[in-house]
Amino acid sequence: MTKRDWVMKSTVAVMLSTSLLMGGQVGYAAASTPKSVDVTEIAKDAKQLVGKAYKFQADGPNAFGSANLATYVYKQAGIKIGSTISALYKTGQKVAQKDLQAGDLVFFASSGKGSLNFMGIYIGNNQFVYSSQGEGGVVLKKFSEYEKKFVGARRVIEDASSDKTSDSSNKSESSSSAIANKVIANGEKYMGTKYKFGSSKNTTKTFDCSSFTQRVFKEAGITLPRDSRQQSTVGKTVSKKDLQKGDLIFMKSSAKNASDRITHVAIYAGDGKILHTYGSPGVTYSKFFGTNWEKRVVKIKRVI
Structure with a gap:
């Protein structure tokens, strides 16, 4: 990706068209976050x-x-x-x-x-x-x-260098798993809620992809920025092979697009599924692995 790709701003018409087709969001270019930080x-x-x-x-x-x-x-x-x-x-x-x-x-x-x-x-x-x-x-x-x-x-980040005992690690994992389950349960409450590009963060009658993630994480006690690109700058970057329930998956508009400009965010719900909202189905589950959703992945962040 060129520097110009990162900094250029599309016109409102282009952003609206892309977002309606691909579930995209309007926001700022994401910073490059290392996989782990000491x-x-x-x-x-x-x-x-x-x-x-x-x-x-x-x-x-x-x-x-x-x-x-x-x-x-x-x-x-x-x-x-x-x-x-x-x-x-x-x-x-x-x-x-x-x-x-x-x-x-x-x-x-x-x-x-x-x-x-x-x-x-x-x-x-x-x-x-x-x-x-x-x-x-x-x-x-x-x-x-x-x-x-x-x-x-x-x-902002978890301690990647601390030497925790297995007991404390297990407690931490258990706590994280409980929060992730709460996030998914929060999302399921809104199954079928209509998608609306640019939906207000203050309503639950409609969602766009990032207002949905912001809402369900907020209800679990975790504050996220408003749009998908801003959300991609917080938390810890993880690899696809390390996906856990509750991880945020950020995607570009098309698998064939050379630009990694983020246009969509979904929540990994476990069992190879993502929970998100887009287009006609609104809030829904989608199969992830082996699908076009997987091919569009730009980065994965863990905020729990």
């Missing part, structure tokens, strides 16, 4: 920026705004995330304070509630890095000293 590298990269200057909305490499620091660090790892505090507070998965791990995004408010004022990257060992307006630069702080101001945390 969260210790995220923490290391963040810590190396300590001492850099603070500047409102500066995106590096020598000065950073509050949210821009996180945007920059994740970009170095090949992951595209938002560039504002409000956007980042909706990305990835919600994480409890007791479950914080290196690489998690942590958010704060002056009074510990209400509007968010600043954010940083948790790097482990009770420490986080953030770009401080008050101190005029990127600083390293003890998280415990900011607990009263802590509002919440989000996890």
